[in-house]
Amino acid sequence: MDTNTPIIRKPVVDDGYPIHQLIKSCPPLDLNSAYLYLLQATHFAETCVVAEFKGKVCGFLSGYIKPGAPDTFFLWQVAVGDELRGQGMARQLMDAVLAGDACKQVRFLETTITPDNQASWGLFRAFARDRKAELNNQVMFTSEQLGGDHEPEMLVQIGPFTPAG
Numbered sequence: 001m002d003t004n005t006p007i008i009r010k011p012v013v014d015d016g017y018p019i020h021q022l023i024k025s026c027p028p029l030d031l032n033s034a035y036l037y038l039l040q041a042t043h044f045a046e047t048c049v050v051a052e053f054k055g056k057v058c059g060f061l062s063g064y065i066k067p068g069a070p071d072t073f074f075l076w077q078v079a080v081g082d083e084l085r086g087q088g089m090a091r092q093l094m095d096a097v098l099a100g101d102a103c104k105q106v107r108f109l110e111t112t113i114t115p116d117n118q119a120s121w122g123l124f125r126a127f128a129r130d131r132k133a134e135l136n137n138q139v140m141f142t143s144e145q146l147g148g149d150h151e152p153e154m155l156v157q158i159g160p161f162t163p164a165g
């Protein structure tokens, strides 16, 4: 196998800790516990993807089908390591997870973004543009609700779009 080409695949349990390390290296993402990433790599594996490059986890996207809304994918975190940035990898991770069986009914994507995360705004605006879908945003969690020492999280809603893109 050509290990110089990133492989996009579902996570497995042994990816949990490497995912934790990747997120740690990708500010401004909030770092969750290793245990959380182990759960995502197992219980939520159908709605998460990793990018493996040269034998290492270099990209990760987590999410789930929103409870009570089978047409909505909630994207929790997306991270691409320095070595793969600016090459369309985050977008490939989004397209890959949405192409999976678990997302067959998905027509809307939701996520939250802090107001100053320009890379994230760029990523989701480009996704909405290419899927010819509307992008709306409003405050989801205020700074106070997040403990006061955190930017507000803006809820970004994109859709409707067709699953195939």
Ligand SMILES: CC(C)(COP(=O)(O)OP(=O)(O)OC[C@H]1O[C@@H](n2cnc3c(N)ncnc32)[C@H](O)[C@@H]1OP(=O)(O)O)[C@@H](O)C(=O)NCCC(=O)NCCS
Pocket (backbone or CB within 6 Å): 026, 027, 028, 029, 076, 077, 078, 079, 080, 081, 084, 085, 086, 087, 088, 089, 090, 091, 092, 117, 118, 119, 120, 121, 122, 123, 124, 126
């Ligand atoms: C955000 C992040 C995942 C983007 O990864 P990436 O693989 O470099 O992104 P892509 O190459 O797939 O870019 C997709 C689109 O986003 C845009 N984009 C990516 N990085 C950007 C930046 N720093 N500023 C503005 N736009 C950006 C690209 O221009 C592209 O749009 P285009 O189709 O109009 O050219 C990566 O920078 C990262 O891991 N950042 C730290 C963690 C984070 O903030 N995650 C998002 C919050 S959940």
